[in-house]
Amino acid sequence: MDESTALIMxxxxxxxxxxxxxxxxxxxxxxxxxxxxxxxxxxxHYRWAGEIRQSNEYRLTIKSSLISWPRLKSRLAKMHPYDEPEIIMTVVDDASDGYRSWVIDQST
Amino acid sequence: MDESTALIMxxxxxxxxxxxxxxxxxxxxxxxxxxxxxxxxxxxHYRWAGEIRQSNEYRLTIKSSLISWPRLKSRLAKMHPYDEPEIIMTVVDDASDGYRSWVIDQST
Amino acid sequence: MDESTALIMxxxxxxxxxxxxxxxxxxxxxxxxxxxxxxxxxxxHYRWAGEIRQSNEYRLTIKSSLISWPRLKSRLAKMHPYDEPEIIMTVVDDASDGYRSWVIDQST
Known part of the structure; x- marks a missing residue:
């Protein structure tokens, strides 16, 4: 994988x-x-203070470039209202060429 | 990972x-x-023509075999009504044996 | 990637x-x-007994540690009411430090 054109989710x-x-x-x-x-x-569903809890949430699925990740990781943690938000990242293994170019252009 | 039995999402x-x-x-x-x-x-949420926009969409999460990917990538781009659709692929790291066999059988 | 602190989805x-x-x-x-x-x-949407079918389902997205995976894979298959459930696993490439620690603590 070419790290300079890799996408992340x-x-x-x-x-x-x-x-x-x-x-x-x-x-x-x-x-x-x-x-x-x-x-x-x-x-x-999760455990908090020893108890099983459930709560409603909304999920954000973010598409960006791998080279933006260090900056995104740090900024997202600061912008997020939770003390310890879930922030997980997976590198995309392949993408259509046009979509890849568009993501790279928008997020670098 | 054995490429001949790998699954993709x-x-x-x-x-x-x-x-x-x-x-x-x-x-x-x-x-x-x-x-x-x-x-x-x-x-x-995305930027288009310099403006932040938001629109409602539906998301398709597709399971197939890695060996089908070149053909799927090309055909999906042609079948999709958008000029530049989002098409992103991640290789699955592991799966239950029965499910893996079923996906391989259905998509090769 | 350090396997002892890796997360999975x-x-x-x-x-x-x-x-x-x-x-x-x-x-x-x-x-x-x-x-x-x-x-x-x-x-x-899927094919069953030669016919294309569609049915409504609910999706579970599970976060755990990579070291828990062998046990989780086996137990989940037994706990699941389907004969051949979809069970697919992807290793997370990075995560926020606090979230990673919390997942590791909860699932080992």
């Missing part, structure tokens, strides 16, 4: 649709990412 | 549920893929 | 929201996973 979750839209628009407007897709409400 | 988006169902059925019926899952509406 | 699907919530709660309570997110209903 980053996922985070947030508790309201308004926060999700605000974070998505901020990420795109700052050219940290090419696009963000929001789905939800999703139901999250 | 491919994602694309499309603007209506009717288009999503039509594309999904065509991919399965042509044995290009084993299954397609549609979720949505999702909200997409 | 595992996906499965199930036919009702009640089954989805029950499976998610069981996975978290048994410390096999850190969290499970449920979305749906999604529409699944």
């Amino acid at each position: 980053v996922t985070t979750t947030i508790e309201s649709i308004d926060q999700a839209n605000e974070l998505a628009a901020a990420l795109v407007s700052q050219s940290l990412v090419a696009c963000v897709q929001i789905d939800g409400p999703i139901i999250s | 491919v994602t694309t988006t499309i603007e209506s549920i009717d288009q999503a169902n039509e594309l999904a059925a065509a991919l399965v019926s042509q044995s290009l893929v084993a299954c397609v899952q549609i979720d949505g509406p999702i909200i997409s | 595992v996906t499965t699907t199930i036919e009702s929201i009640d089954q989805a919530n029950e499976l998610a709660a069981a996975l978290v309570s048994q410390s096999l996973v850190a969290c499970v997110q449920i979305d749906g209903p999604i529409i699944s």
